[in-house]
Amino acid sequence: MAIPLDELVNITLLTVAVTVGATALGSLLGIPLGVLLVLERFPGRGAIRTIVYALYAFPPIVAGVLLYLLLRREGPLGDLGLLFTPVAILLGETLLTTPLIAGLTVSAVAELPPEVIEIVDSGGPSLPQRATALLREARFGVTAAVLVGYGRSLAEVAAALILGGNIRGETRTLGTAILLEVNQGDFEFALALSALILVQAFFMALLLRRLQRAERAFAHRIDKSHRGPKRPTSESTRAEG
Amino acid sequence: MAQVGVDLEGRPLLQGVDLRLPRGSLVVVLGPTGAGKTTILRLLLGLQHPSGGKALVGGREWSTLSRTGCAEIRQRIGYVQQQVGLLKAPALYNVTLPLRWHGMSRDVADERGKTAMASVGLSGYEREPALSLSGGERQRLAMARASVTEPDVLFLDEFTNHQDPAHEDLLESLAHGFHRLGCTIVVVSHRLDQVRRMANRDSDAVQVAIVIDGQVYVCPWPELQRLATEAVGPGPFLRRLALANESDVEFASMPTS
Secondary structure, three states, X not given: OOOOHHHHHHHHHHHHHHHHHHHHHHHHHHHHHHHHHHHOOOOOHHHHHHHHHHHHHOOHHHXXXXXXXXXXXXXXXXHHXXXXXXXXXXXXXXXXXXXXXXXXXXXXXXXXXXXXXXXXXXOOOOHHHHHHHHHHHOHHHHHHHHHHHHHHHXXXXXXXXXXXXXXXXXXXXXXXXXXXXHHOXXXXXXXXXXXXXXXXXXXXXXXXXXXXXXXHHHHHHHHHHHHOOOOOOHHHHHHHO | OEEEEEEEXXXXXXXXXXXXXXXXXXXXXXXXXXXXXHHHHHHHOOOOOOOEEEOEEOOEEHHHOOHHHHHHHHOOEEEEOOOOOOOOOEHHHHHHHHHHHOOOOHHHHHHHHHHHHHHOOXXXXXXXXXXXXXXXXXXXXXXXXXXXXXXOEEEEEOOOOOOOHHHHHHHXXXXXXXXXXXXXXXXXXXXXXXXXXXXXXXXXXXXXEEEEOOEEEEEEHHHHHHHHOOOOOOHHHHHHXXXXXXXXXXXXXXXOO
Protein backbone atom coordinates (compact mmCIF):
# COMPACT_ATOMS: atom_id res chain seq x y z
CA MET A 1 0.00 0.00 0.00
CA ALA A 2 1.44 3.38 -1.03
CA ILE A 3 -0.16 5.23 1.90
CA PRO A 4 -0.31 3.89 5.45
CA LEU A 5 -3.78 3.12 6.75
CA ASP A 6 -3.79 5.85 9.39
CA GLU A 7 -2.86 8.42 6.74
CA LEU A 8 -5.57 7.11 4.46
CA VAL A 9 -8.08 7.49 7.29
CA ASN A 10 -6.85 11.04 7.88
CA ILE A 11 -7.17 11.90 4.17
CA THR A 12 -10.70 10.49 4.04
CA LEU A 13 -11.75 12.26 7.22
CA LEU A 14 -10.32 15.57 6.00
CA THR A 15 -12.13 15.15 2.68
CA VAL A 16 -15.42 14.45 4.44
CA ALA A 17 -14.91 17.35 6.87
CA VAL A 18 -14.06 19.83 4.13
CA THR A 19 -16.89 18.64 1.88
CA VAL A 20 -19.50 18.69 4.63
CA GLY A 21 -18.17 22.02 5.93
CA ALA A 22 -18.23 23.63 2.50
CA THR A 23 -21.75 22.31 1.89
CA ALA A 24 -22.91 23.63 5.26
CA LEU A 25 -21.31 27.04 4.71
CA GLY A 26 -22.56 27.13 1.10
CA SER A 27 -26.07 26.34 2.37
CA LEU A 28 -25.89 28.98 5.12
CA LEU A 29 -24.96 31.59 2.52
CA GLY A 30 -26.69 30.22 -0.58
CA ILE A 31 -30.17 29.39 0.75
CA PRO A 32 -30.87 32.83 2.28
CA LEU A 33 -29.36 34.47 -0.81
CA GLY A 34 -31.59 32.36 -3.07
CA VAL A 35 -34.68 33.19 -0.99
CA LEU A 36 -33.85 36.90 -1.06
CA LEU A 37 -33.35 36.82 -4.82
CA VAL A 38 -36.86 35.40 -5.28
CA LEU A 39 -38.85 37.16 -2.59
CA GLU A 40 -37.33 40.61 -2.29
CA ARG A 41 -37.13 43.44 -4.78
CA PHE A 42 -34.00 45.54 -4.47
CA PRO A 43 -31.67 47.39 -6.84
CA GLY A 44 -29.24 45.07 -8.57
CA ARG A 45 -31.31 41.96 -7.95
CA GLY A 46 -31.25 41.00 -11.62
CA ALA A 47 -27.50 41.53 -11.86
CA ILE A 48 -26.85 39.39 -8.76
CA ARG A 49 -29.08 36.66 -10.16
CA THR A 50 -27.13 36.71 -13.44
CA ILE A 51 -23.83 36.51 -11.56
CA VAL A 52 -25.11 33.59 -9.46
CA TYR A 53 -26.13 31.69 -12.59
CA ALA A 54 -22.82 32.54 -14.30
CA LEU A 55 -20.95 31.14 -11.29
CA TYR A 56 -22.59 27.75 -11.81
CA ALA A 57 -19.77 27.17 -14.24
CA PHE A 58 -17.13 28.91 -12.14
CA PRO A 59 -13.94 26.97 -12.92
CA PRO A 60 -12.45 25.62 -9.66
CA ILE A 61 -8.97 26.51 -10.82
CA VAL A 62 -9.99 30.16 -11.20
CA ALA A 63 -11.61 30.13 -7.75
CA GLY A 64 -8.38 28.63 -6.41
CA VAL A 65 -6.19 31.27 -8.04
CA LEU A 66 -8.38 34.16 -6.88
CA LEU A 67 -8.41 32.93 -3.28
CA TYR A 68 -4.71 32.18 -3.45
CA LEU A 69 -4.06 35.83 -4.38
CA LEU A 70 -6.13 36.93 -1.39
CA LEU A 71 -4.62 34.50 1.10
CA ARG A 72 -0.94 34.50 0.11
CA ARG A 73 1.44 36.24 2.48
CA GLU A 74 1.55 39.41 0.36
CA GLY A 75 -2.23 39.37 -0.22
CA PRO A 76 -4.86 41.41 1.64
CA LEU A 77 -5.74 38.43 3.87
CA GLY A 78 -2.17 37.14 4.15
CA ASP A 79 -1.90 38.01 7.84
CA LEU A 80 -4.51 35.40 8.66
CA GLY A 81 -2.06 32.67 7.67
CA LEU A 82 -4.75 30.52 6.11
CA LEU A 83 -3.00 29.51 2.91
CA PHE A 84 -2.08 25.82 2.76
CA THR A 85 -4.47 24.98 5.60
CA PRO A 86 -7.75 23.00 5.50
CA VAL A 87 -9.57 26.28 6.13
CA ALA A 88 -8.28 27.62 2.79
CA ILE A 89 -9.63 24.53 1.03
CA LEU A 90 -12.92 24.96 2.87
CA LEU A 91 -13.17 28.59 1.68
CA GLY A 92 -12.38 27.60 -1.89
CA GLU A 93 -15.02 24.90 -1.97
CA THR A 94 -17.55 27.18 -0.29
CA LEU A 95 -16.95 29.68 -3.09
CA LEU A 96 -17.90 26.96 -5.55
CA THR A 97 -20.91 25.50 -3.75
CA THR A 98 -22.60 28.77 -2.71
CA PRO A 99 -23.74 29.96 -6.17
CA LEU A 100 -24.95 26.49 -7.06
CA ILE A 101 -27.04 26.16 -3.90
CA ALA A 102 -28.30 29.76 -4.22
CA GLY A 103 -29.29 29.32 -7.87
CA LEU A 104 -31.06 26.02 -7.31
CA THR A 105 -32.85 27.51 -4.28
CA VAL A 106 -34.06 30.34 -6.54
CA SER A 107 -35.47 27.74 -8.94
CA ALA A 108 -37.10 25.70 -6.15
CA VAL A 109 -38.84 28.68 -4.53
CA ALA A 110 -39.74 30.40 -7.82
CA GLU A 111 -41.52 27.26 -8.98
CA LEU A 112 -43.97 27.31 -6.08
CA PRO A 113 -47.56 27.88 -7.23
CA PRO A 114 -48.40 31.62 -7.19
CA GLU A 115 -51.49 31.00 -5.07
CA VAL A 116 -49.30 29.48 -2.34
CA ILE A 117 -46.98 32.51 -2.31
CA GLU A 118 -50.04 34.77 -2.31
CA ILE A 119 -51.73 33.08 0.63
CA VAL A 120 -48.52 33.15 2.65
CA ASP A 121 -48.10 36.87 1.90
CA SER A 122 -51.73 37.66 2.69
CA GLY A 123 -51.31 36.30 6.24
CA GLY A 124 -48.96 39.16 7.13
CA PRO A 125 -45.80 37.21 8.03
CA SER A 126 -42.51 38.86 8.93
CA LEU A 127 -39.66 38.31 6.47
CA PRO A 128 -38.21 35.32 8.41
CA GLN A 129 -41.70 33.79 8.81
CA ARG A 130 -42.37 34.24 5.12
CA ALA A 131 -39.02 32.77 4.12
CA THR A 132 -39.47 29.81 6.49
CA ALA A 133 -42.96 29.04 5.22
CA LEU A 134 -41.91 29.14 1.57
CA LEU A 135 -38.68 27.21 2.15
CA ARG A 136 -40.73 24.54 3.89
CA GLU A 137 -42.90 24.35 0.79
CA ALA A 138 -39.87 24.11 -1.48
CA ARG A 139 -38.06 21.71 0.85
CA PHE A 140 -37.58 18.92 -1.71
CA GLY A 141 -36.00 21.27 -4.24
CA VAL A 142 -33.85 23.00 -1.62
CA THR A 143 -32.59 19.69 -0.19
CA ALA A 144 -31.70 18.59 -3.70
CA ALA A 145 -29.79 21.88 -4.11
CA VAL A 146 -27.78 21.15 -0.96
CA LEU A 147 -26.96 17.62 -2.18
CA VAL A 148 -25.85 18.92 -5.56
CA GLY A 149 -23.63 21.41 -3.72
CA TYR A 150 -22.16 18.52 -1.74
CA GLY A 151 -21.45 16.71 -5.01
CA ARG A 152 -19.64 19.69 -6.46
CA SER A 153 -17.51 20.07 -3.37
CA LEU A 154 -16.67 16.37 -3.35
CA ALA A 155 -15.58 16.37 -6.97
CA GLU A 156 -13.33 19.40 -6.59
CA VAL A 157 -9.53 19.02 -6.89
CA ALA A 158 -7.95 22.07 -8.50
CA ALA A 159 -8.83 24.61 -5.80
CA ALA A 160 -7.87 22.13 -3.07
CA LEU A 161 -4.49 21.67 -4.69
CA ILE A 162 -3.77 25.38 -5.11
CA LEU A 163 -5.10 26.46 -1.70
CA GLY A 164 -4.07 23.42 0.33
CA GLY A 165 -0.83 22.53 -1.39
CA ASN A 166 -1.41 18.78 -0.95
CA ILE A 167 0.70 18.70 2.19
CA ARG A 168 1.00 15.17 3.58
CA GLY A 169 -0.80 14.80 6.88
CA GLU A 170 -2.21 18.33 6.75
CA THR A 171 -4.06 19.30 3.60
CA ARG A 172 -4.07 16.16 1.48
CA THR A 173 -7.58 15.27 0.36
CA LEU A 174 -8.76 12.25 -1.61
CA GLY A 175 -8.76 14.30 -4.82
CA THR A 176 -5.25 15.67 -4.42
CA ALA A 177 -3.96 12.28 -3.24
CA ILE A 178 -5.33 10.64 -6.38
CA LEU A 179 -3.59 13.25 -8.50
CA LEU A 180 -0.33 12.54 -6.70
CA GLU A 181 -0.64 8.78 -7.14
CA VAL A 182 -1.36 9.20 -10.85
CA ASN A 183 1.68 11.43 -11.23
CA GLN A 184 3.75 8.75 -9.50
CA GLY A 185 2.34 6.07 -11.77
CA ASP A 186 0.55 4.15 -9.01
CA PHE A 187 -2.73 3.74 -10.86
CA GLU A 188 -3.85 0.83 -8.73
CA PHE A 189 -3.81 2.89 -5.58
CA ALA A 190 -5.28 5.88 -7.41
CA LEU A 191 -8.22 3.65 -8.32
CA ALA A 192 -8.59 2.52 -4.71
CA LEU A 193 -8.75 6.14 -3.59
CA SER A 194 -11.22 6.90 -6.37
CA ALA A 195 -13.42 4.15 -4.99
CA LEU A 196 -13.56 5.99 -1.68
CA ILE A 197 -14.83 9.11 -3.47
CA LEU A 198 -17.31 6.99 -5.38
CA VAL A 199 -18.66 5.59 -2.10
CA GLN A 200 -19.39 9.16 -0.97
CA ALA A 201 -20.93 10.00 -4.34
CA PHE A 202 -23.05 6.85 -4.12
CA PHE A 203 -24.19 7.84 -0.63
CA MET A 204 -25.22 11.23 -2.01
CA ALA A 205 -27.09 9.62 -4.91
CA LEU A 206 -28.85 7.35 -2.42
CA LEU A 207 -29.98 10.35 -0.42
CA LEU A 208 -31.28 12.05 -3.58
CA ARG A 209 -33.22 8.93 -4.52
CA ARG A 210 -34.71 8.67 -1.04
CA LEU A 211 -35.74 12.28 -1.39
CA GLN A 212 -37.39 11.64 -4.75
CA ARG A 213 -39.17 8.61 -3.34
CA ALA A 214 -40.39 10.64 -0.37
CA GLU A 215 -41.79 13.24 -2.75
CA ARG A 216 -43.43 10.56 -4.90
CA ALA A 217 -44.89 8.89 -1.80
CA PHE A 218 -46.27 12.24 -0.72
CA ALA A 219 -47.85 12.82 -4.14
CA HIS A 220 -49.17 9.25 -4.17
CA ARG A 221 -50.71 9.71 -0.72
CA ILE A 222 -52.48 12.81 -1.98
CA ASP A 223 -53.62 11.05 -5.13
CA LYS A 224 -54.87 8.07 -3.11
CA SER A 225 -56.72 10.33 -0.71
CA HIS A 226 -58.43 11.99 -3.68
CA ARG A 227 -59.61 8.66 -5.04
CA GLY A 228 -60.26 6.81 -1.82
CA PRO A 229 -63.14 7.29 0.59
CA LYS A 230 -62.68 9.76 3.40
CA ARG A 231 -62.77 8.51 6.96
CA PRO A 232 -64.27 11.37 8.89
CA THR A 233 -64.75 10.78 12.57
CA SER A 234 -68.20 10.61 14.05
CA GLU A 235 -67.57 14.15 15.27
CA SER A 236 -67.09 15.42 11.73
CA THR A 237 -70.09 13.48 10.53
CA ARG A 238 -72.12 15.32 13.10
CA ALA A 239 -70.58 18.63 12.15
CA GLU A 240 -71.25 18.09 8.46
CA GLY A 241 -74.77 17.11 9.33
CA MET B 1 -59.46 52.84 -4.20
CA ALA B 2 -59.20 56.22 -5.91
CA GLN B 3 -59.10 56.40 -9.70
CA VAL B 4 -57.28 53.08 -9.82
CA GLY B 5 -56.14 51.70 -13.14
CA VAL B 6 -54.50 48.34 -13.81
CA ASP B 7 -52.79 47.30 -17.02
CA LEU B 8 -52.37 43.66 -17.92
CA GLU B 9 -49.67 43.04 -20.52
CA GLY B 10 -50.12 46.56 -21.86
CA ARG B 11 -53.90 46.22 -22.06
CA PRO B 12 -56.03 48.17 -19.58
CA LEU B 13 -57.92 45.80 -17.28
CA LEU B 14 -59.35 48.39 -14.90
CA GLN B 15 -59.67 52.12 -15.45
CA GLY B 16 -60.52 54.94 -13.05
CA VAL B 17 -61.96 52.65 -10.40
CA ASP B 18 -63.35 54.35 -7.29
CA LEU B 19 -64.40 52.00 -4.52
CA ARG B 20 -64.79 52.65 -0.81
CA LEU B 21 -65.13 50.00 1.87
CA PRO B 22 -66.56 51.63 4.98
CA ARG B 23 -65.97 49.71 8.21
CA GLY B 24 -68.61 47.01 8.67
CA SER B 25 -69.87 47.14 5.09
CA LEU B 26 -70.79 44.15 2.95
CA VAL B 27 -69.86 44.52 -0.69
CA VAL B 28 -70.44 41.95 -3.41
CA VAL B 29 -68.20 42.32 -6.45
CA LEU B 30 -70.05 41.00 -9.47
CA GLY B 31 -68.79 40.65 -13.00
CA PRO B 32 -68.00 38.31 -15.87
CA THR B 33 -64.97 36.04 -15.92
CA GLY B 34 -61.74 37.94 -16.49
CA ALA B 35 -63.29 41.31 -15.71
CA GLY B 36 -60.81 42.01 -12.92
CA LYS B 37 -62.78 41.01 -9.81
CA THR B 38 -59.89 39.08 -8.24
CA THR B 39 -57.52 41.90 -9.21
CA ILE B 40 -59.67 44.26 -7.14
CA LEU B 41 -59.24 42.00 -4.10
CA ARG B 42 -55.49 41.82 -4.69
CA LEU B 43 -55.35 45.62 -4.91
CA LEU B 44 -57.34 45.92 -1.68
CA LEU B 45 -54.91 43.50 0.00
CA GLY B 46 -51.89 45.36 -1.32
CA LEU B 47 -50.68 42.22 -3.08
CA GLN B 48 -50.74 44.09 -6.39
CA HIS B 49 -49.96 47.72 -7.05
CA PRO B 50 -52.11 49.77 -9.42
CA SER B 51 -50.71 51.10 -12.69
CA GLY B 52 -52.46 54.39 -11.93
CA GLY B 53 -54.41 55.98 -9.09
CA LYS B 54 -54.18 55.03 -5.44
CA ALA B 55 -55.00 51.89 -3.47
CA LEU B 56 -55.41 53.11 0.08
CA VAL B 57 -55.81 51.36 3.39
CA GLY B 58 -56.77 53.43 6.43
CA GLY B 59 -56.07 56.54 4.35
CA ARG B 60 -52.52 55.49 3.44
CA GLU B 61 -51.25 54.03 0.18
CA TRP B 62 -50.14 50.41 0.41
CA SER B 63 -46.97 51.29 -1.49
CA THR B 64 -45.92 53.80 1.20
CA LEU B 65 -46.29 51.36 4.08
CA SER B 66 -43.30 49.60 5.59
CA ARG B 67 -43.08 45.80 5.57
CA THR B 68 -44.14 45.75 9.22
CA GLY B 69 -47.00 48.14 8.49
CA CYS B 70 -48.25 45.93 5.66
CA ALA B 71 -47.92 42.82 7.83
CA GLU B 72 -49.86 44.38 10.72
CA ILE B 73 -52.73 45.33 8.41
CA ARG B 74 -52.82 41.99 6.63
CA GLN B 75 -52.97 40.18 9.97
CA ARG B 76 -56.39 41.80 10.42
CA ILE B 77 -57.62 40.56 7.04
CA GLY B 78 -58.87 37.08 6.18
CA TYR B 79 -58.64 35.99 2.56
CA VAL B 80 -60.24 33.08 0.73
CA GLN B 81 -58.76 32.69 -2.74
CA GLN B 82 -60.66 31.49 -5.77
CA GLN B 83 -57.77 29.13 -6.53
CA VAL B 84 -57.03 28.04 -2.97
CA GLY B 85 -53.34 27.93 -2.08
CA LEU B 86 -52.52 25.31 0.53
CA LEU B 87 -49.25 24.30 2.14
CA LYS B 88 -47.87 20.75 1.92
CA ALA B 89 -48.80 20.13 5.52
CA PRO B 90 -51.69 18.82 7.61
CA ALA B 91 -54.96 20.71 7.34
CA LEU B 92 -54.74 22.01 10.92
CA TYR B 93 -51.25 23.44 10.31
CA ASN B 94 -52.62 25.38 7.34
CA VAL B 95 -55.34 26.87 9.50
CA THR B 96 -53.20 27.72 12.52
CA LEU B 97 -50.14 29.16 10.77
CA PRO B 98 -51.46 32.78 10.81
CA LEU B 99 -52.13 32.42 14.55
CA ARG B 100 -48.59 31.20 15.17
CA TRP B 101 -47.28 34.15 13.15
CA HIS B 102 -49.21 36.35 15.58
CA GLY B 103 -47.24 34.78 18.42
CA MET B 104 -49.94 32.45 19.74
CA SER B 105 -48.79 29.26 21.49
CA ARG B 106 -49.22 26.02 19.59
CA ASP B 107 -51.78 24.56 22.01
CA VAL B 108 -54.01 27.61 21.95
CA ALA B 109 -53.63 27.95 18.18
CA ASP B 110 -54.54 24.28 17.69
CA GLU B 111 -57.65 24.65 19.84
CA ARG B 112 -58.79 27.67 17.88
CA GLY B 113 -57.89 25.97 14.62
CA LYS B 114 -60.01 22.92 15.49
CA THR B 115 -62.95 25.17 16.35
CA ALA B 116 -62.56 27.01 13.04
CA MET B 117 -62.40 23.72 11.15
CA ALA B 118 -65.49 22.46 12.95
CA SER B 119 -67.34 25.63 11.96
CA VAL B 120 -66.90 24.72 8.28
CA GLY B 121 -67.69 21.02 8.75
CA LEU B 122 -64.13 19.73 8.70
CA SER B 123 -63.84 18.16 12.15
CA GLY B 124 -61.80 14.99 11.95
CA TYR B 125 -59.71 16.23 9.03
CA GLU B 126 -57.10 17.99 11.18
CA ARG B 127 -54.30 15.53 10.43
CA GLU B 128 -55.18 14.97 6.77
CA PRO B 129 -52.66 16.43 4.30
CA ALA B 130 -54.33 19.63 3.14
CA LEU B 131 -53.53 18.82 -0.48
CA SER B 132 -55.45 15.56 -0.23
CA LEU B 133 -58.74 17.36 0.35
CA SER B 134 -61.31 17.71 -2.41
CA GLY B 135 -62.01 21.05 -4.10
CA GLY B 136 -64.96 21.85 -1.85
CA GLU B 137 -63.11 20.79 1.29
CA ARG B 138 -60.15 22.94 0.31
CA GLN B 139 -62.45 25.90 -0.10
CA ARG B 140 -63.92 25.32 3.36
CA LEU B 141 -60.45 24.87 4.83
CA ALA B 142 -59.52 28.23 3.31
CA MET B 143 -62.58 29.74 4.99
CA ALA B 144 -61.47 28.25 8.32
CA ARG B 145 -58.00 29.72 7.83
CA ALA B 146 -59.40 33.13 6.89
CA SER B 147 -61.73 33.26 9.87
CA VAL B 148 -59.51 31.72 12.56
CA THR B 149 -57.85 35.05 13.37
CA GLU B 150 -61.26 36.70 13.86
CA PRO B 151 -60.34 39.34 11.29
CA ASP B 152 -61.74 42.84 10.88
CA VAL B 153 -62.06 42.31 7.14
CA LEU B 154 -62.88 39.20 5.10
CA PHE B 155 -62.16 38.98 1.38
CA LEU B 156 -64.03 36.01 -0.09
CA ASP B 157 -63.27 35.22 -3.72
CA GLU B 158 -65.86 32.80 -5.14
CA PHE B 159 -65.81 31.25 -1.68
CA THR B 160 -68.67 28.82 -2.23
CA ASN B 161 -67.14 27.18 -5.29
CA HIS B 162 -67.54 23.38 -5.41
CA GLN B 163 -70.02 23.38 -2.50
CA ASP B 164 -73.29 21.52 -2.27
CA PRO B 165 -76.27 23.69 -1.22
CA ALA B 166 -75.91 22.74 2.47
CA HIS B 167 -72.26 23.73 2.63
CA GLU B 168 -72.93 26.81 0.54
CA ASP B 169 -75.48 27.86 3.13
CA LEU B 170 -73.02 27.04 5.92
CA LEU B 171 -70.31 29.26 4.44
CA GLU B 172 -72.68 32.12 3.69
CA SER B 173 -74.04 31.91 7.26
CA LEU B 174 -70.50 32.04 8.60
CA ALA B 175 -69.74 35.13 6.53
CA HIS B 176 -72.92 36.79 7.77
CA GLY B 177 -72.05 35.89 11.34
CA PHE B 178 -68.81 37.81 10.95
CA HIS B 179 -70.65 40.70 9.32
CA ARG B 180 -73.07 40.91 12.22
CA LEU B 181 -70.06 41.21 14.54
CA GLY B 182 -68.90 44.27 12.59
CA CYS B 183 -66.53 42.62 10.14
CA THR B 184 -66.19 44.24 6.71
CA ILE B 185 -66.93 41.64 4.04
CA VAL B 186 -66.10 41.71 0.36
CA VAL B 187 -67.48 38.81 -1.65
CA VAL B 188 -66.50 38.18 -5.25
CA SER B 189 -69.20 36.32 -7.10
CA HIS B 190 -70.59 35.80 -10.55
CA ARG B 191 -73.98 34.58 -9.39
CA LEU B 192 -77.02 36.76 -8.93
CA ASP B 193 -78.77 34.21 -6.72
CA GLN B 194 -75.90 34.39 -4.25
CA VAL B 195 -76.06 38.18 -4.16
CA ARG B 196 -79.78 38.01 -3.53
CA ARG B 197 -79.38 35.48 -0.71
CA MET B 198 -76.75 37.59 0.96
CA ALA B 199 -78.88 40.69 0.59
CA ASN B 200 -81.92 38.94 2.03
CA ARG B 201 -79.93 37.75 5.05
CA ASP B 202 -78.69 41.26 5.66
CA SER B 203 -81.92 43.18 5.25
CA ASP B 204 -80.73 44.44 1.87
CA ALA B 205 -77.77 46.34 3.38
CA VAL B 206 -75.50 45.09 0.62
CA GLN B 207 -73.54 47.16 -1.84
CA VAL B 208 -73.02 45.63 -5.27
CA ALA B 209 -69.94 46.58 -7.29
CA ILE B 210 -70.30 45.49 -10.90
CA VAL B 211 -67.06 45.15 -12.79
CA ILE B 212 -67.58 45.42 -16.51
CA ASP B 213 -65.40 46.66 -19.35
CA GLY B 214 -62.76 47.94 -16.96
CA GLN B 215 -65.22 50.10 -15.02
CA VAL B 216 -66.79 49.53 -11.62
CA TYR B 217 -70.40 50.55 -10.99
CA VAL B 218 -71.46 50.59 -7.35
CA CYS B 219 -75.04 50.58 -6.18
CA PRO B 220 -77.03 49.35 -3.20
CA TRP B 221 -78.71 45.99 -3.81
CA PRO B 222 -82.23 47.51 -3.90
CA GLU B 223 -81.23 49.61 -6.92
CA LEU B 224 -79.86 46.71 -8.94
CA GLN B 225 -82.97 46.30 -11.08
CA ARG B 226 -82.86 49.93 -12.10
CA LEU B 227 -79.25 49.45 -13.16
CA ALA B 228 -80.21 46.29 -15.04
CA THR B 229 -82.73 48.15 -17.15
CA GLU B 230 -80.16 50.64 -18.43
CA ALA B 231 -79.11 50.20 -22.03
CA VAL B 232 -75.42 50.84 -21.39
CA GLY B 233 -72.87 50.10 -18.67
CA PRO B 234 -73.70 47.09 -16.54
CA GLY B 235 -77.28 46.84 -17.82
CA PRO B 236 -76.76 44.30 -20.62
CA PHE B 237 -74.46 42.18 -18.41
CA LEU B 238 -76.99 42.09 -15.56
CA ARG B 239 -79.78 41.05 -17.93
CA ARG B 240 -77.62 38.28 -19.39
CA LEU B 241 -76.71 37.16 -15.87
CA ALA B 242 -80.34 37.10 -14.85
CA LEU B 243 -81.21 34.96 -17.84
CA ALA B 244 -78.23 32.62 -17.55
CA ASN B 245 -78.07 32.09 -13.81
CA GLU B 246 -81.56 32.68 -12.65
CA SER B 247 -83.53 30.11 -14.60
CA ASP B 248 -85.44 29.25 -11.46
CA VAL B 249 -86.00 32.81 -10.45
CA GLU B 250 -87.85 35.41 -12.41
CA PHE B 251 -85.79 38.41 -13.35
CA ALA B 252 -88.74 40.41 -12.10
CA SER B 253 -87.95 39.21 -8.59
CA MET B 254 -85.06 41.65 -8.55
CA PRO B 255 -85.80 44.36 -6.06
CA THR B 256 -87.15 47.67 -7.21
CA SER B 257 -85.70 50.89 -5.96
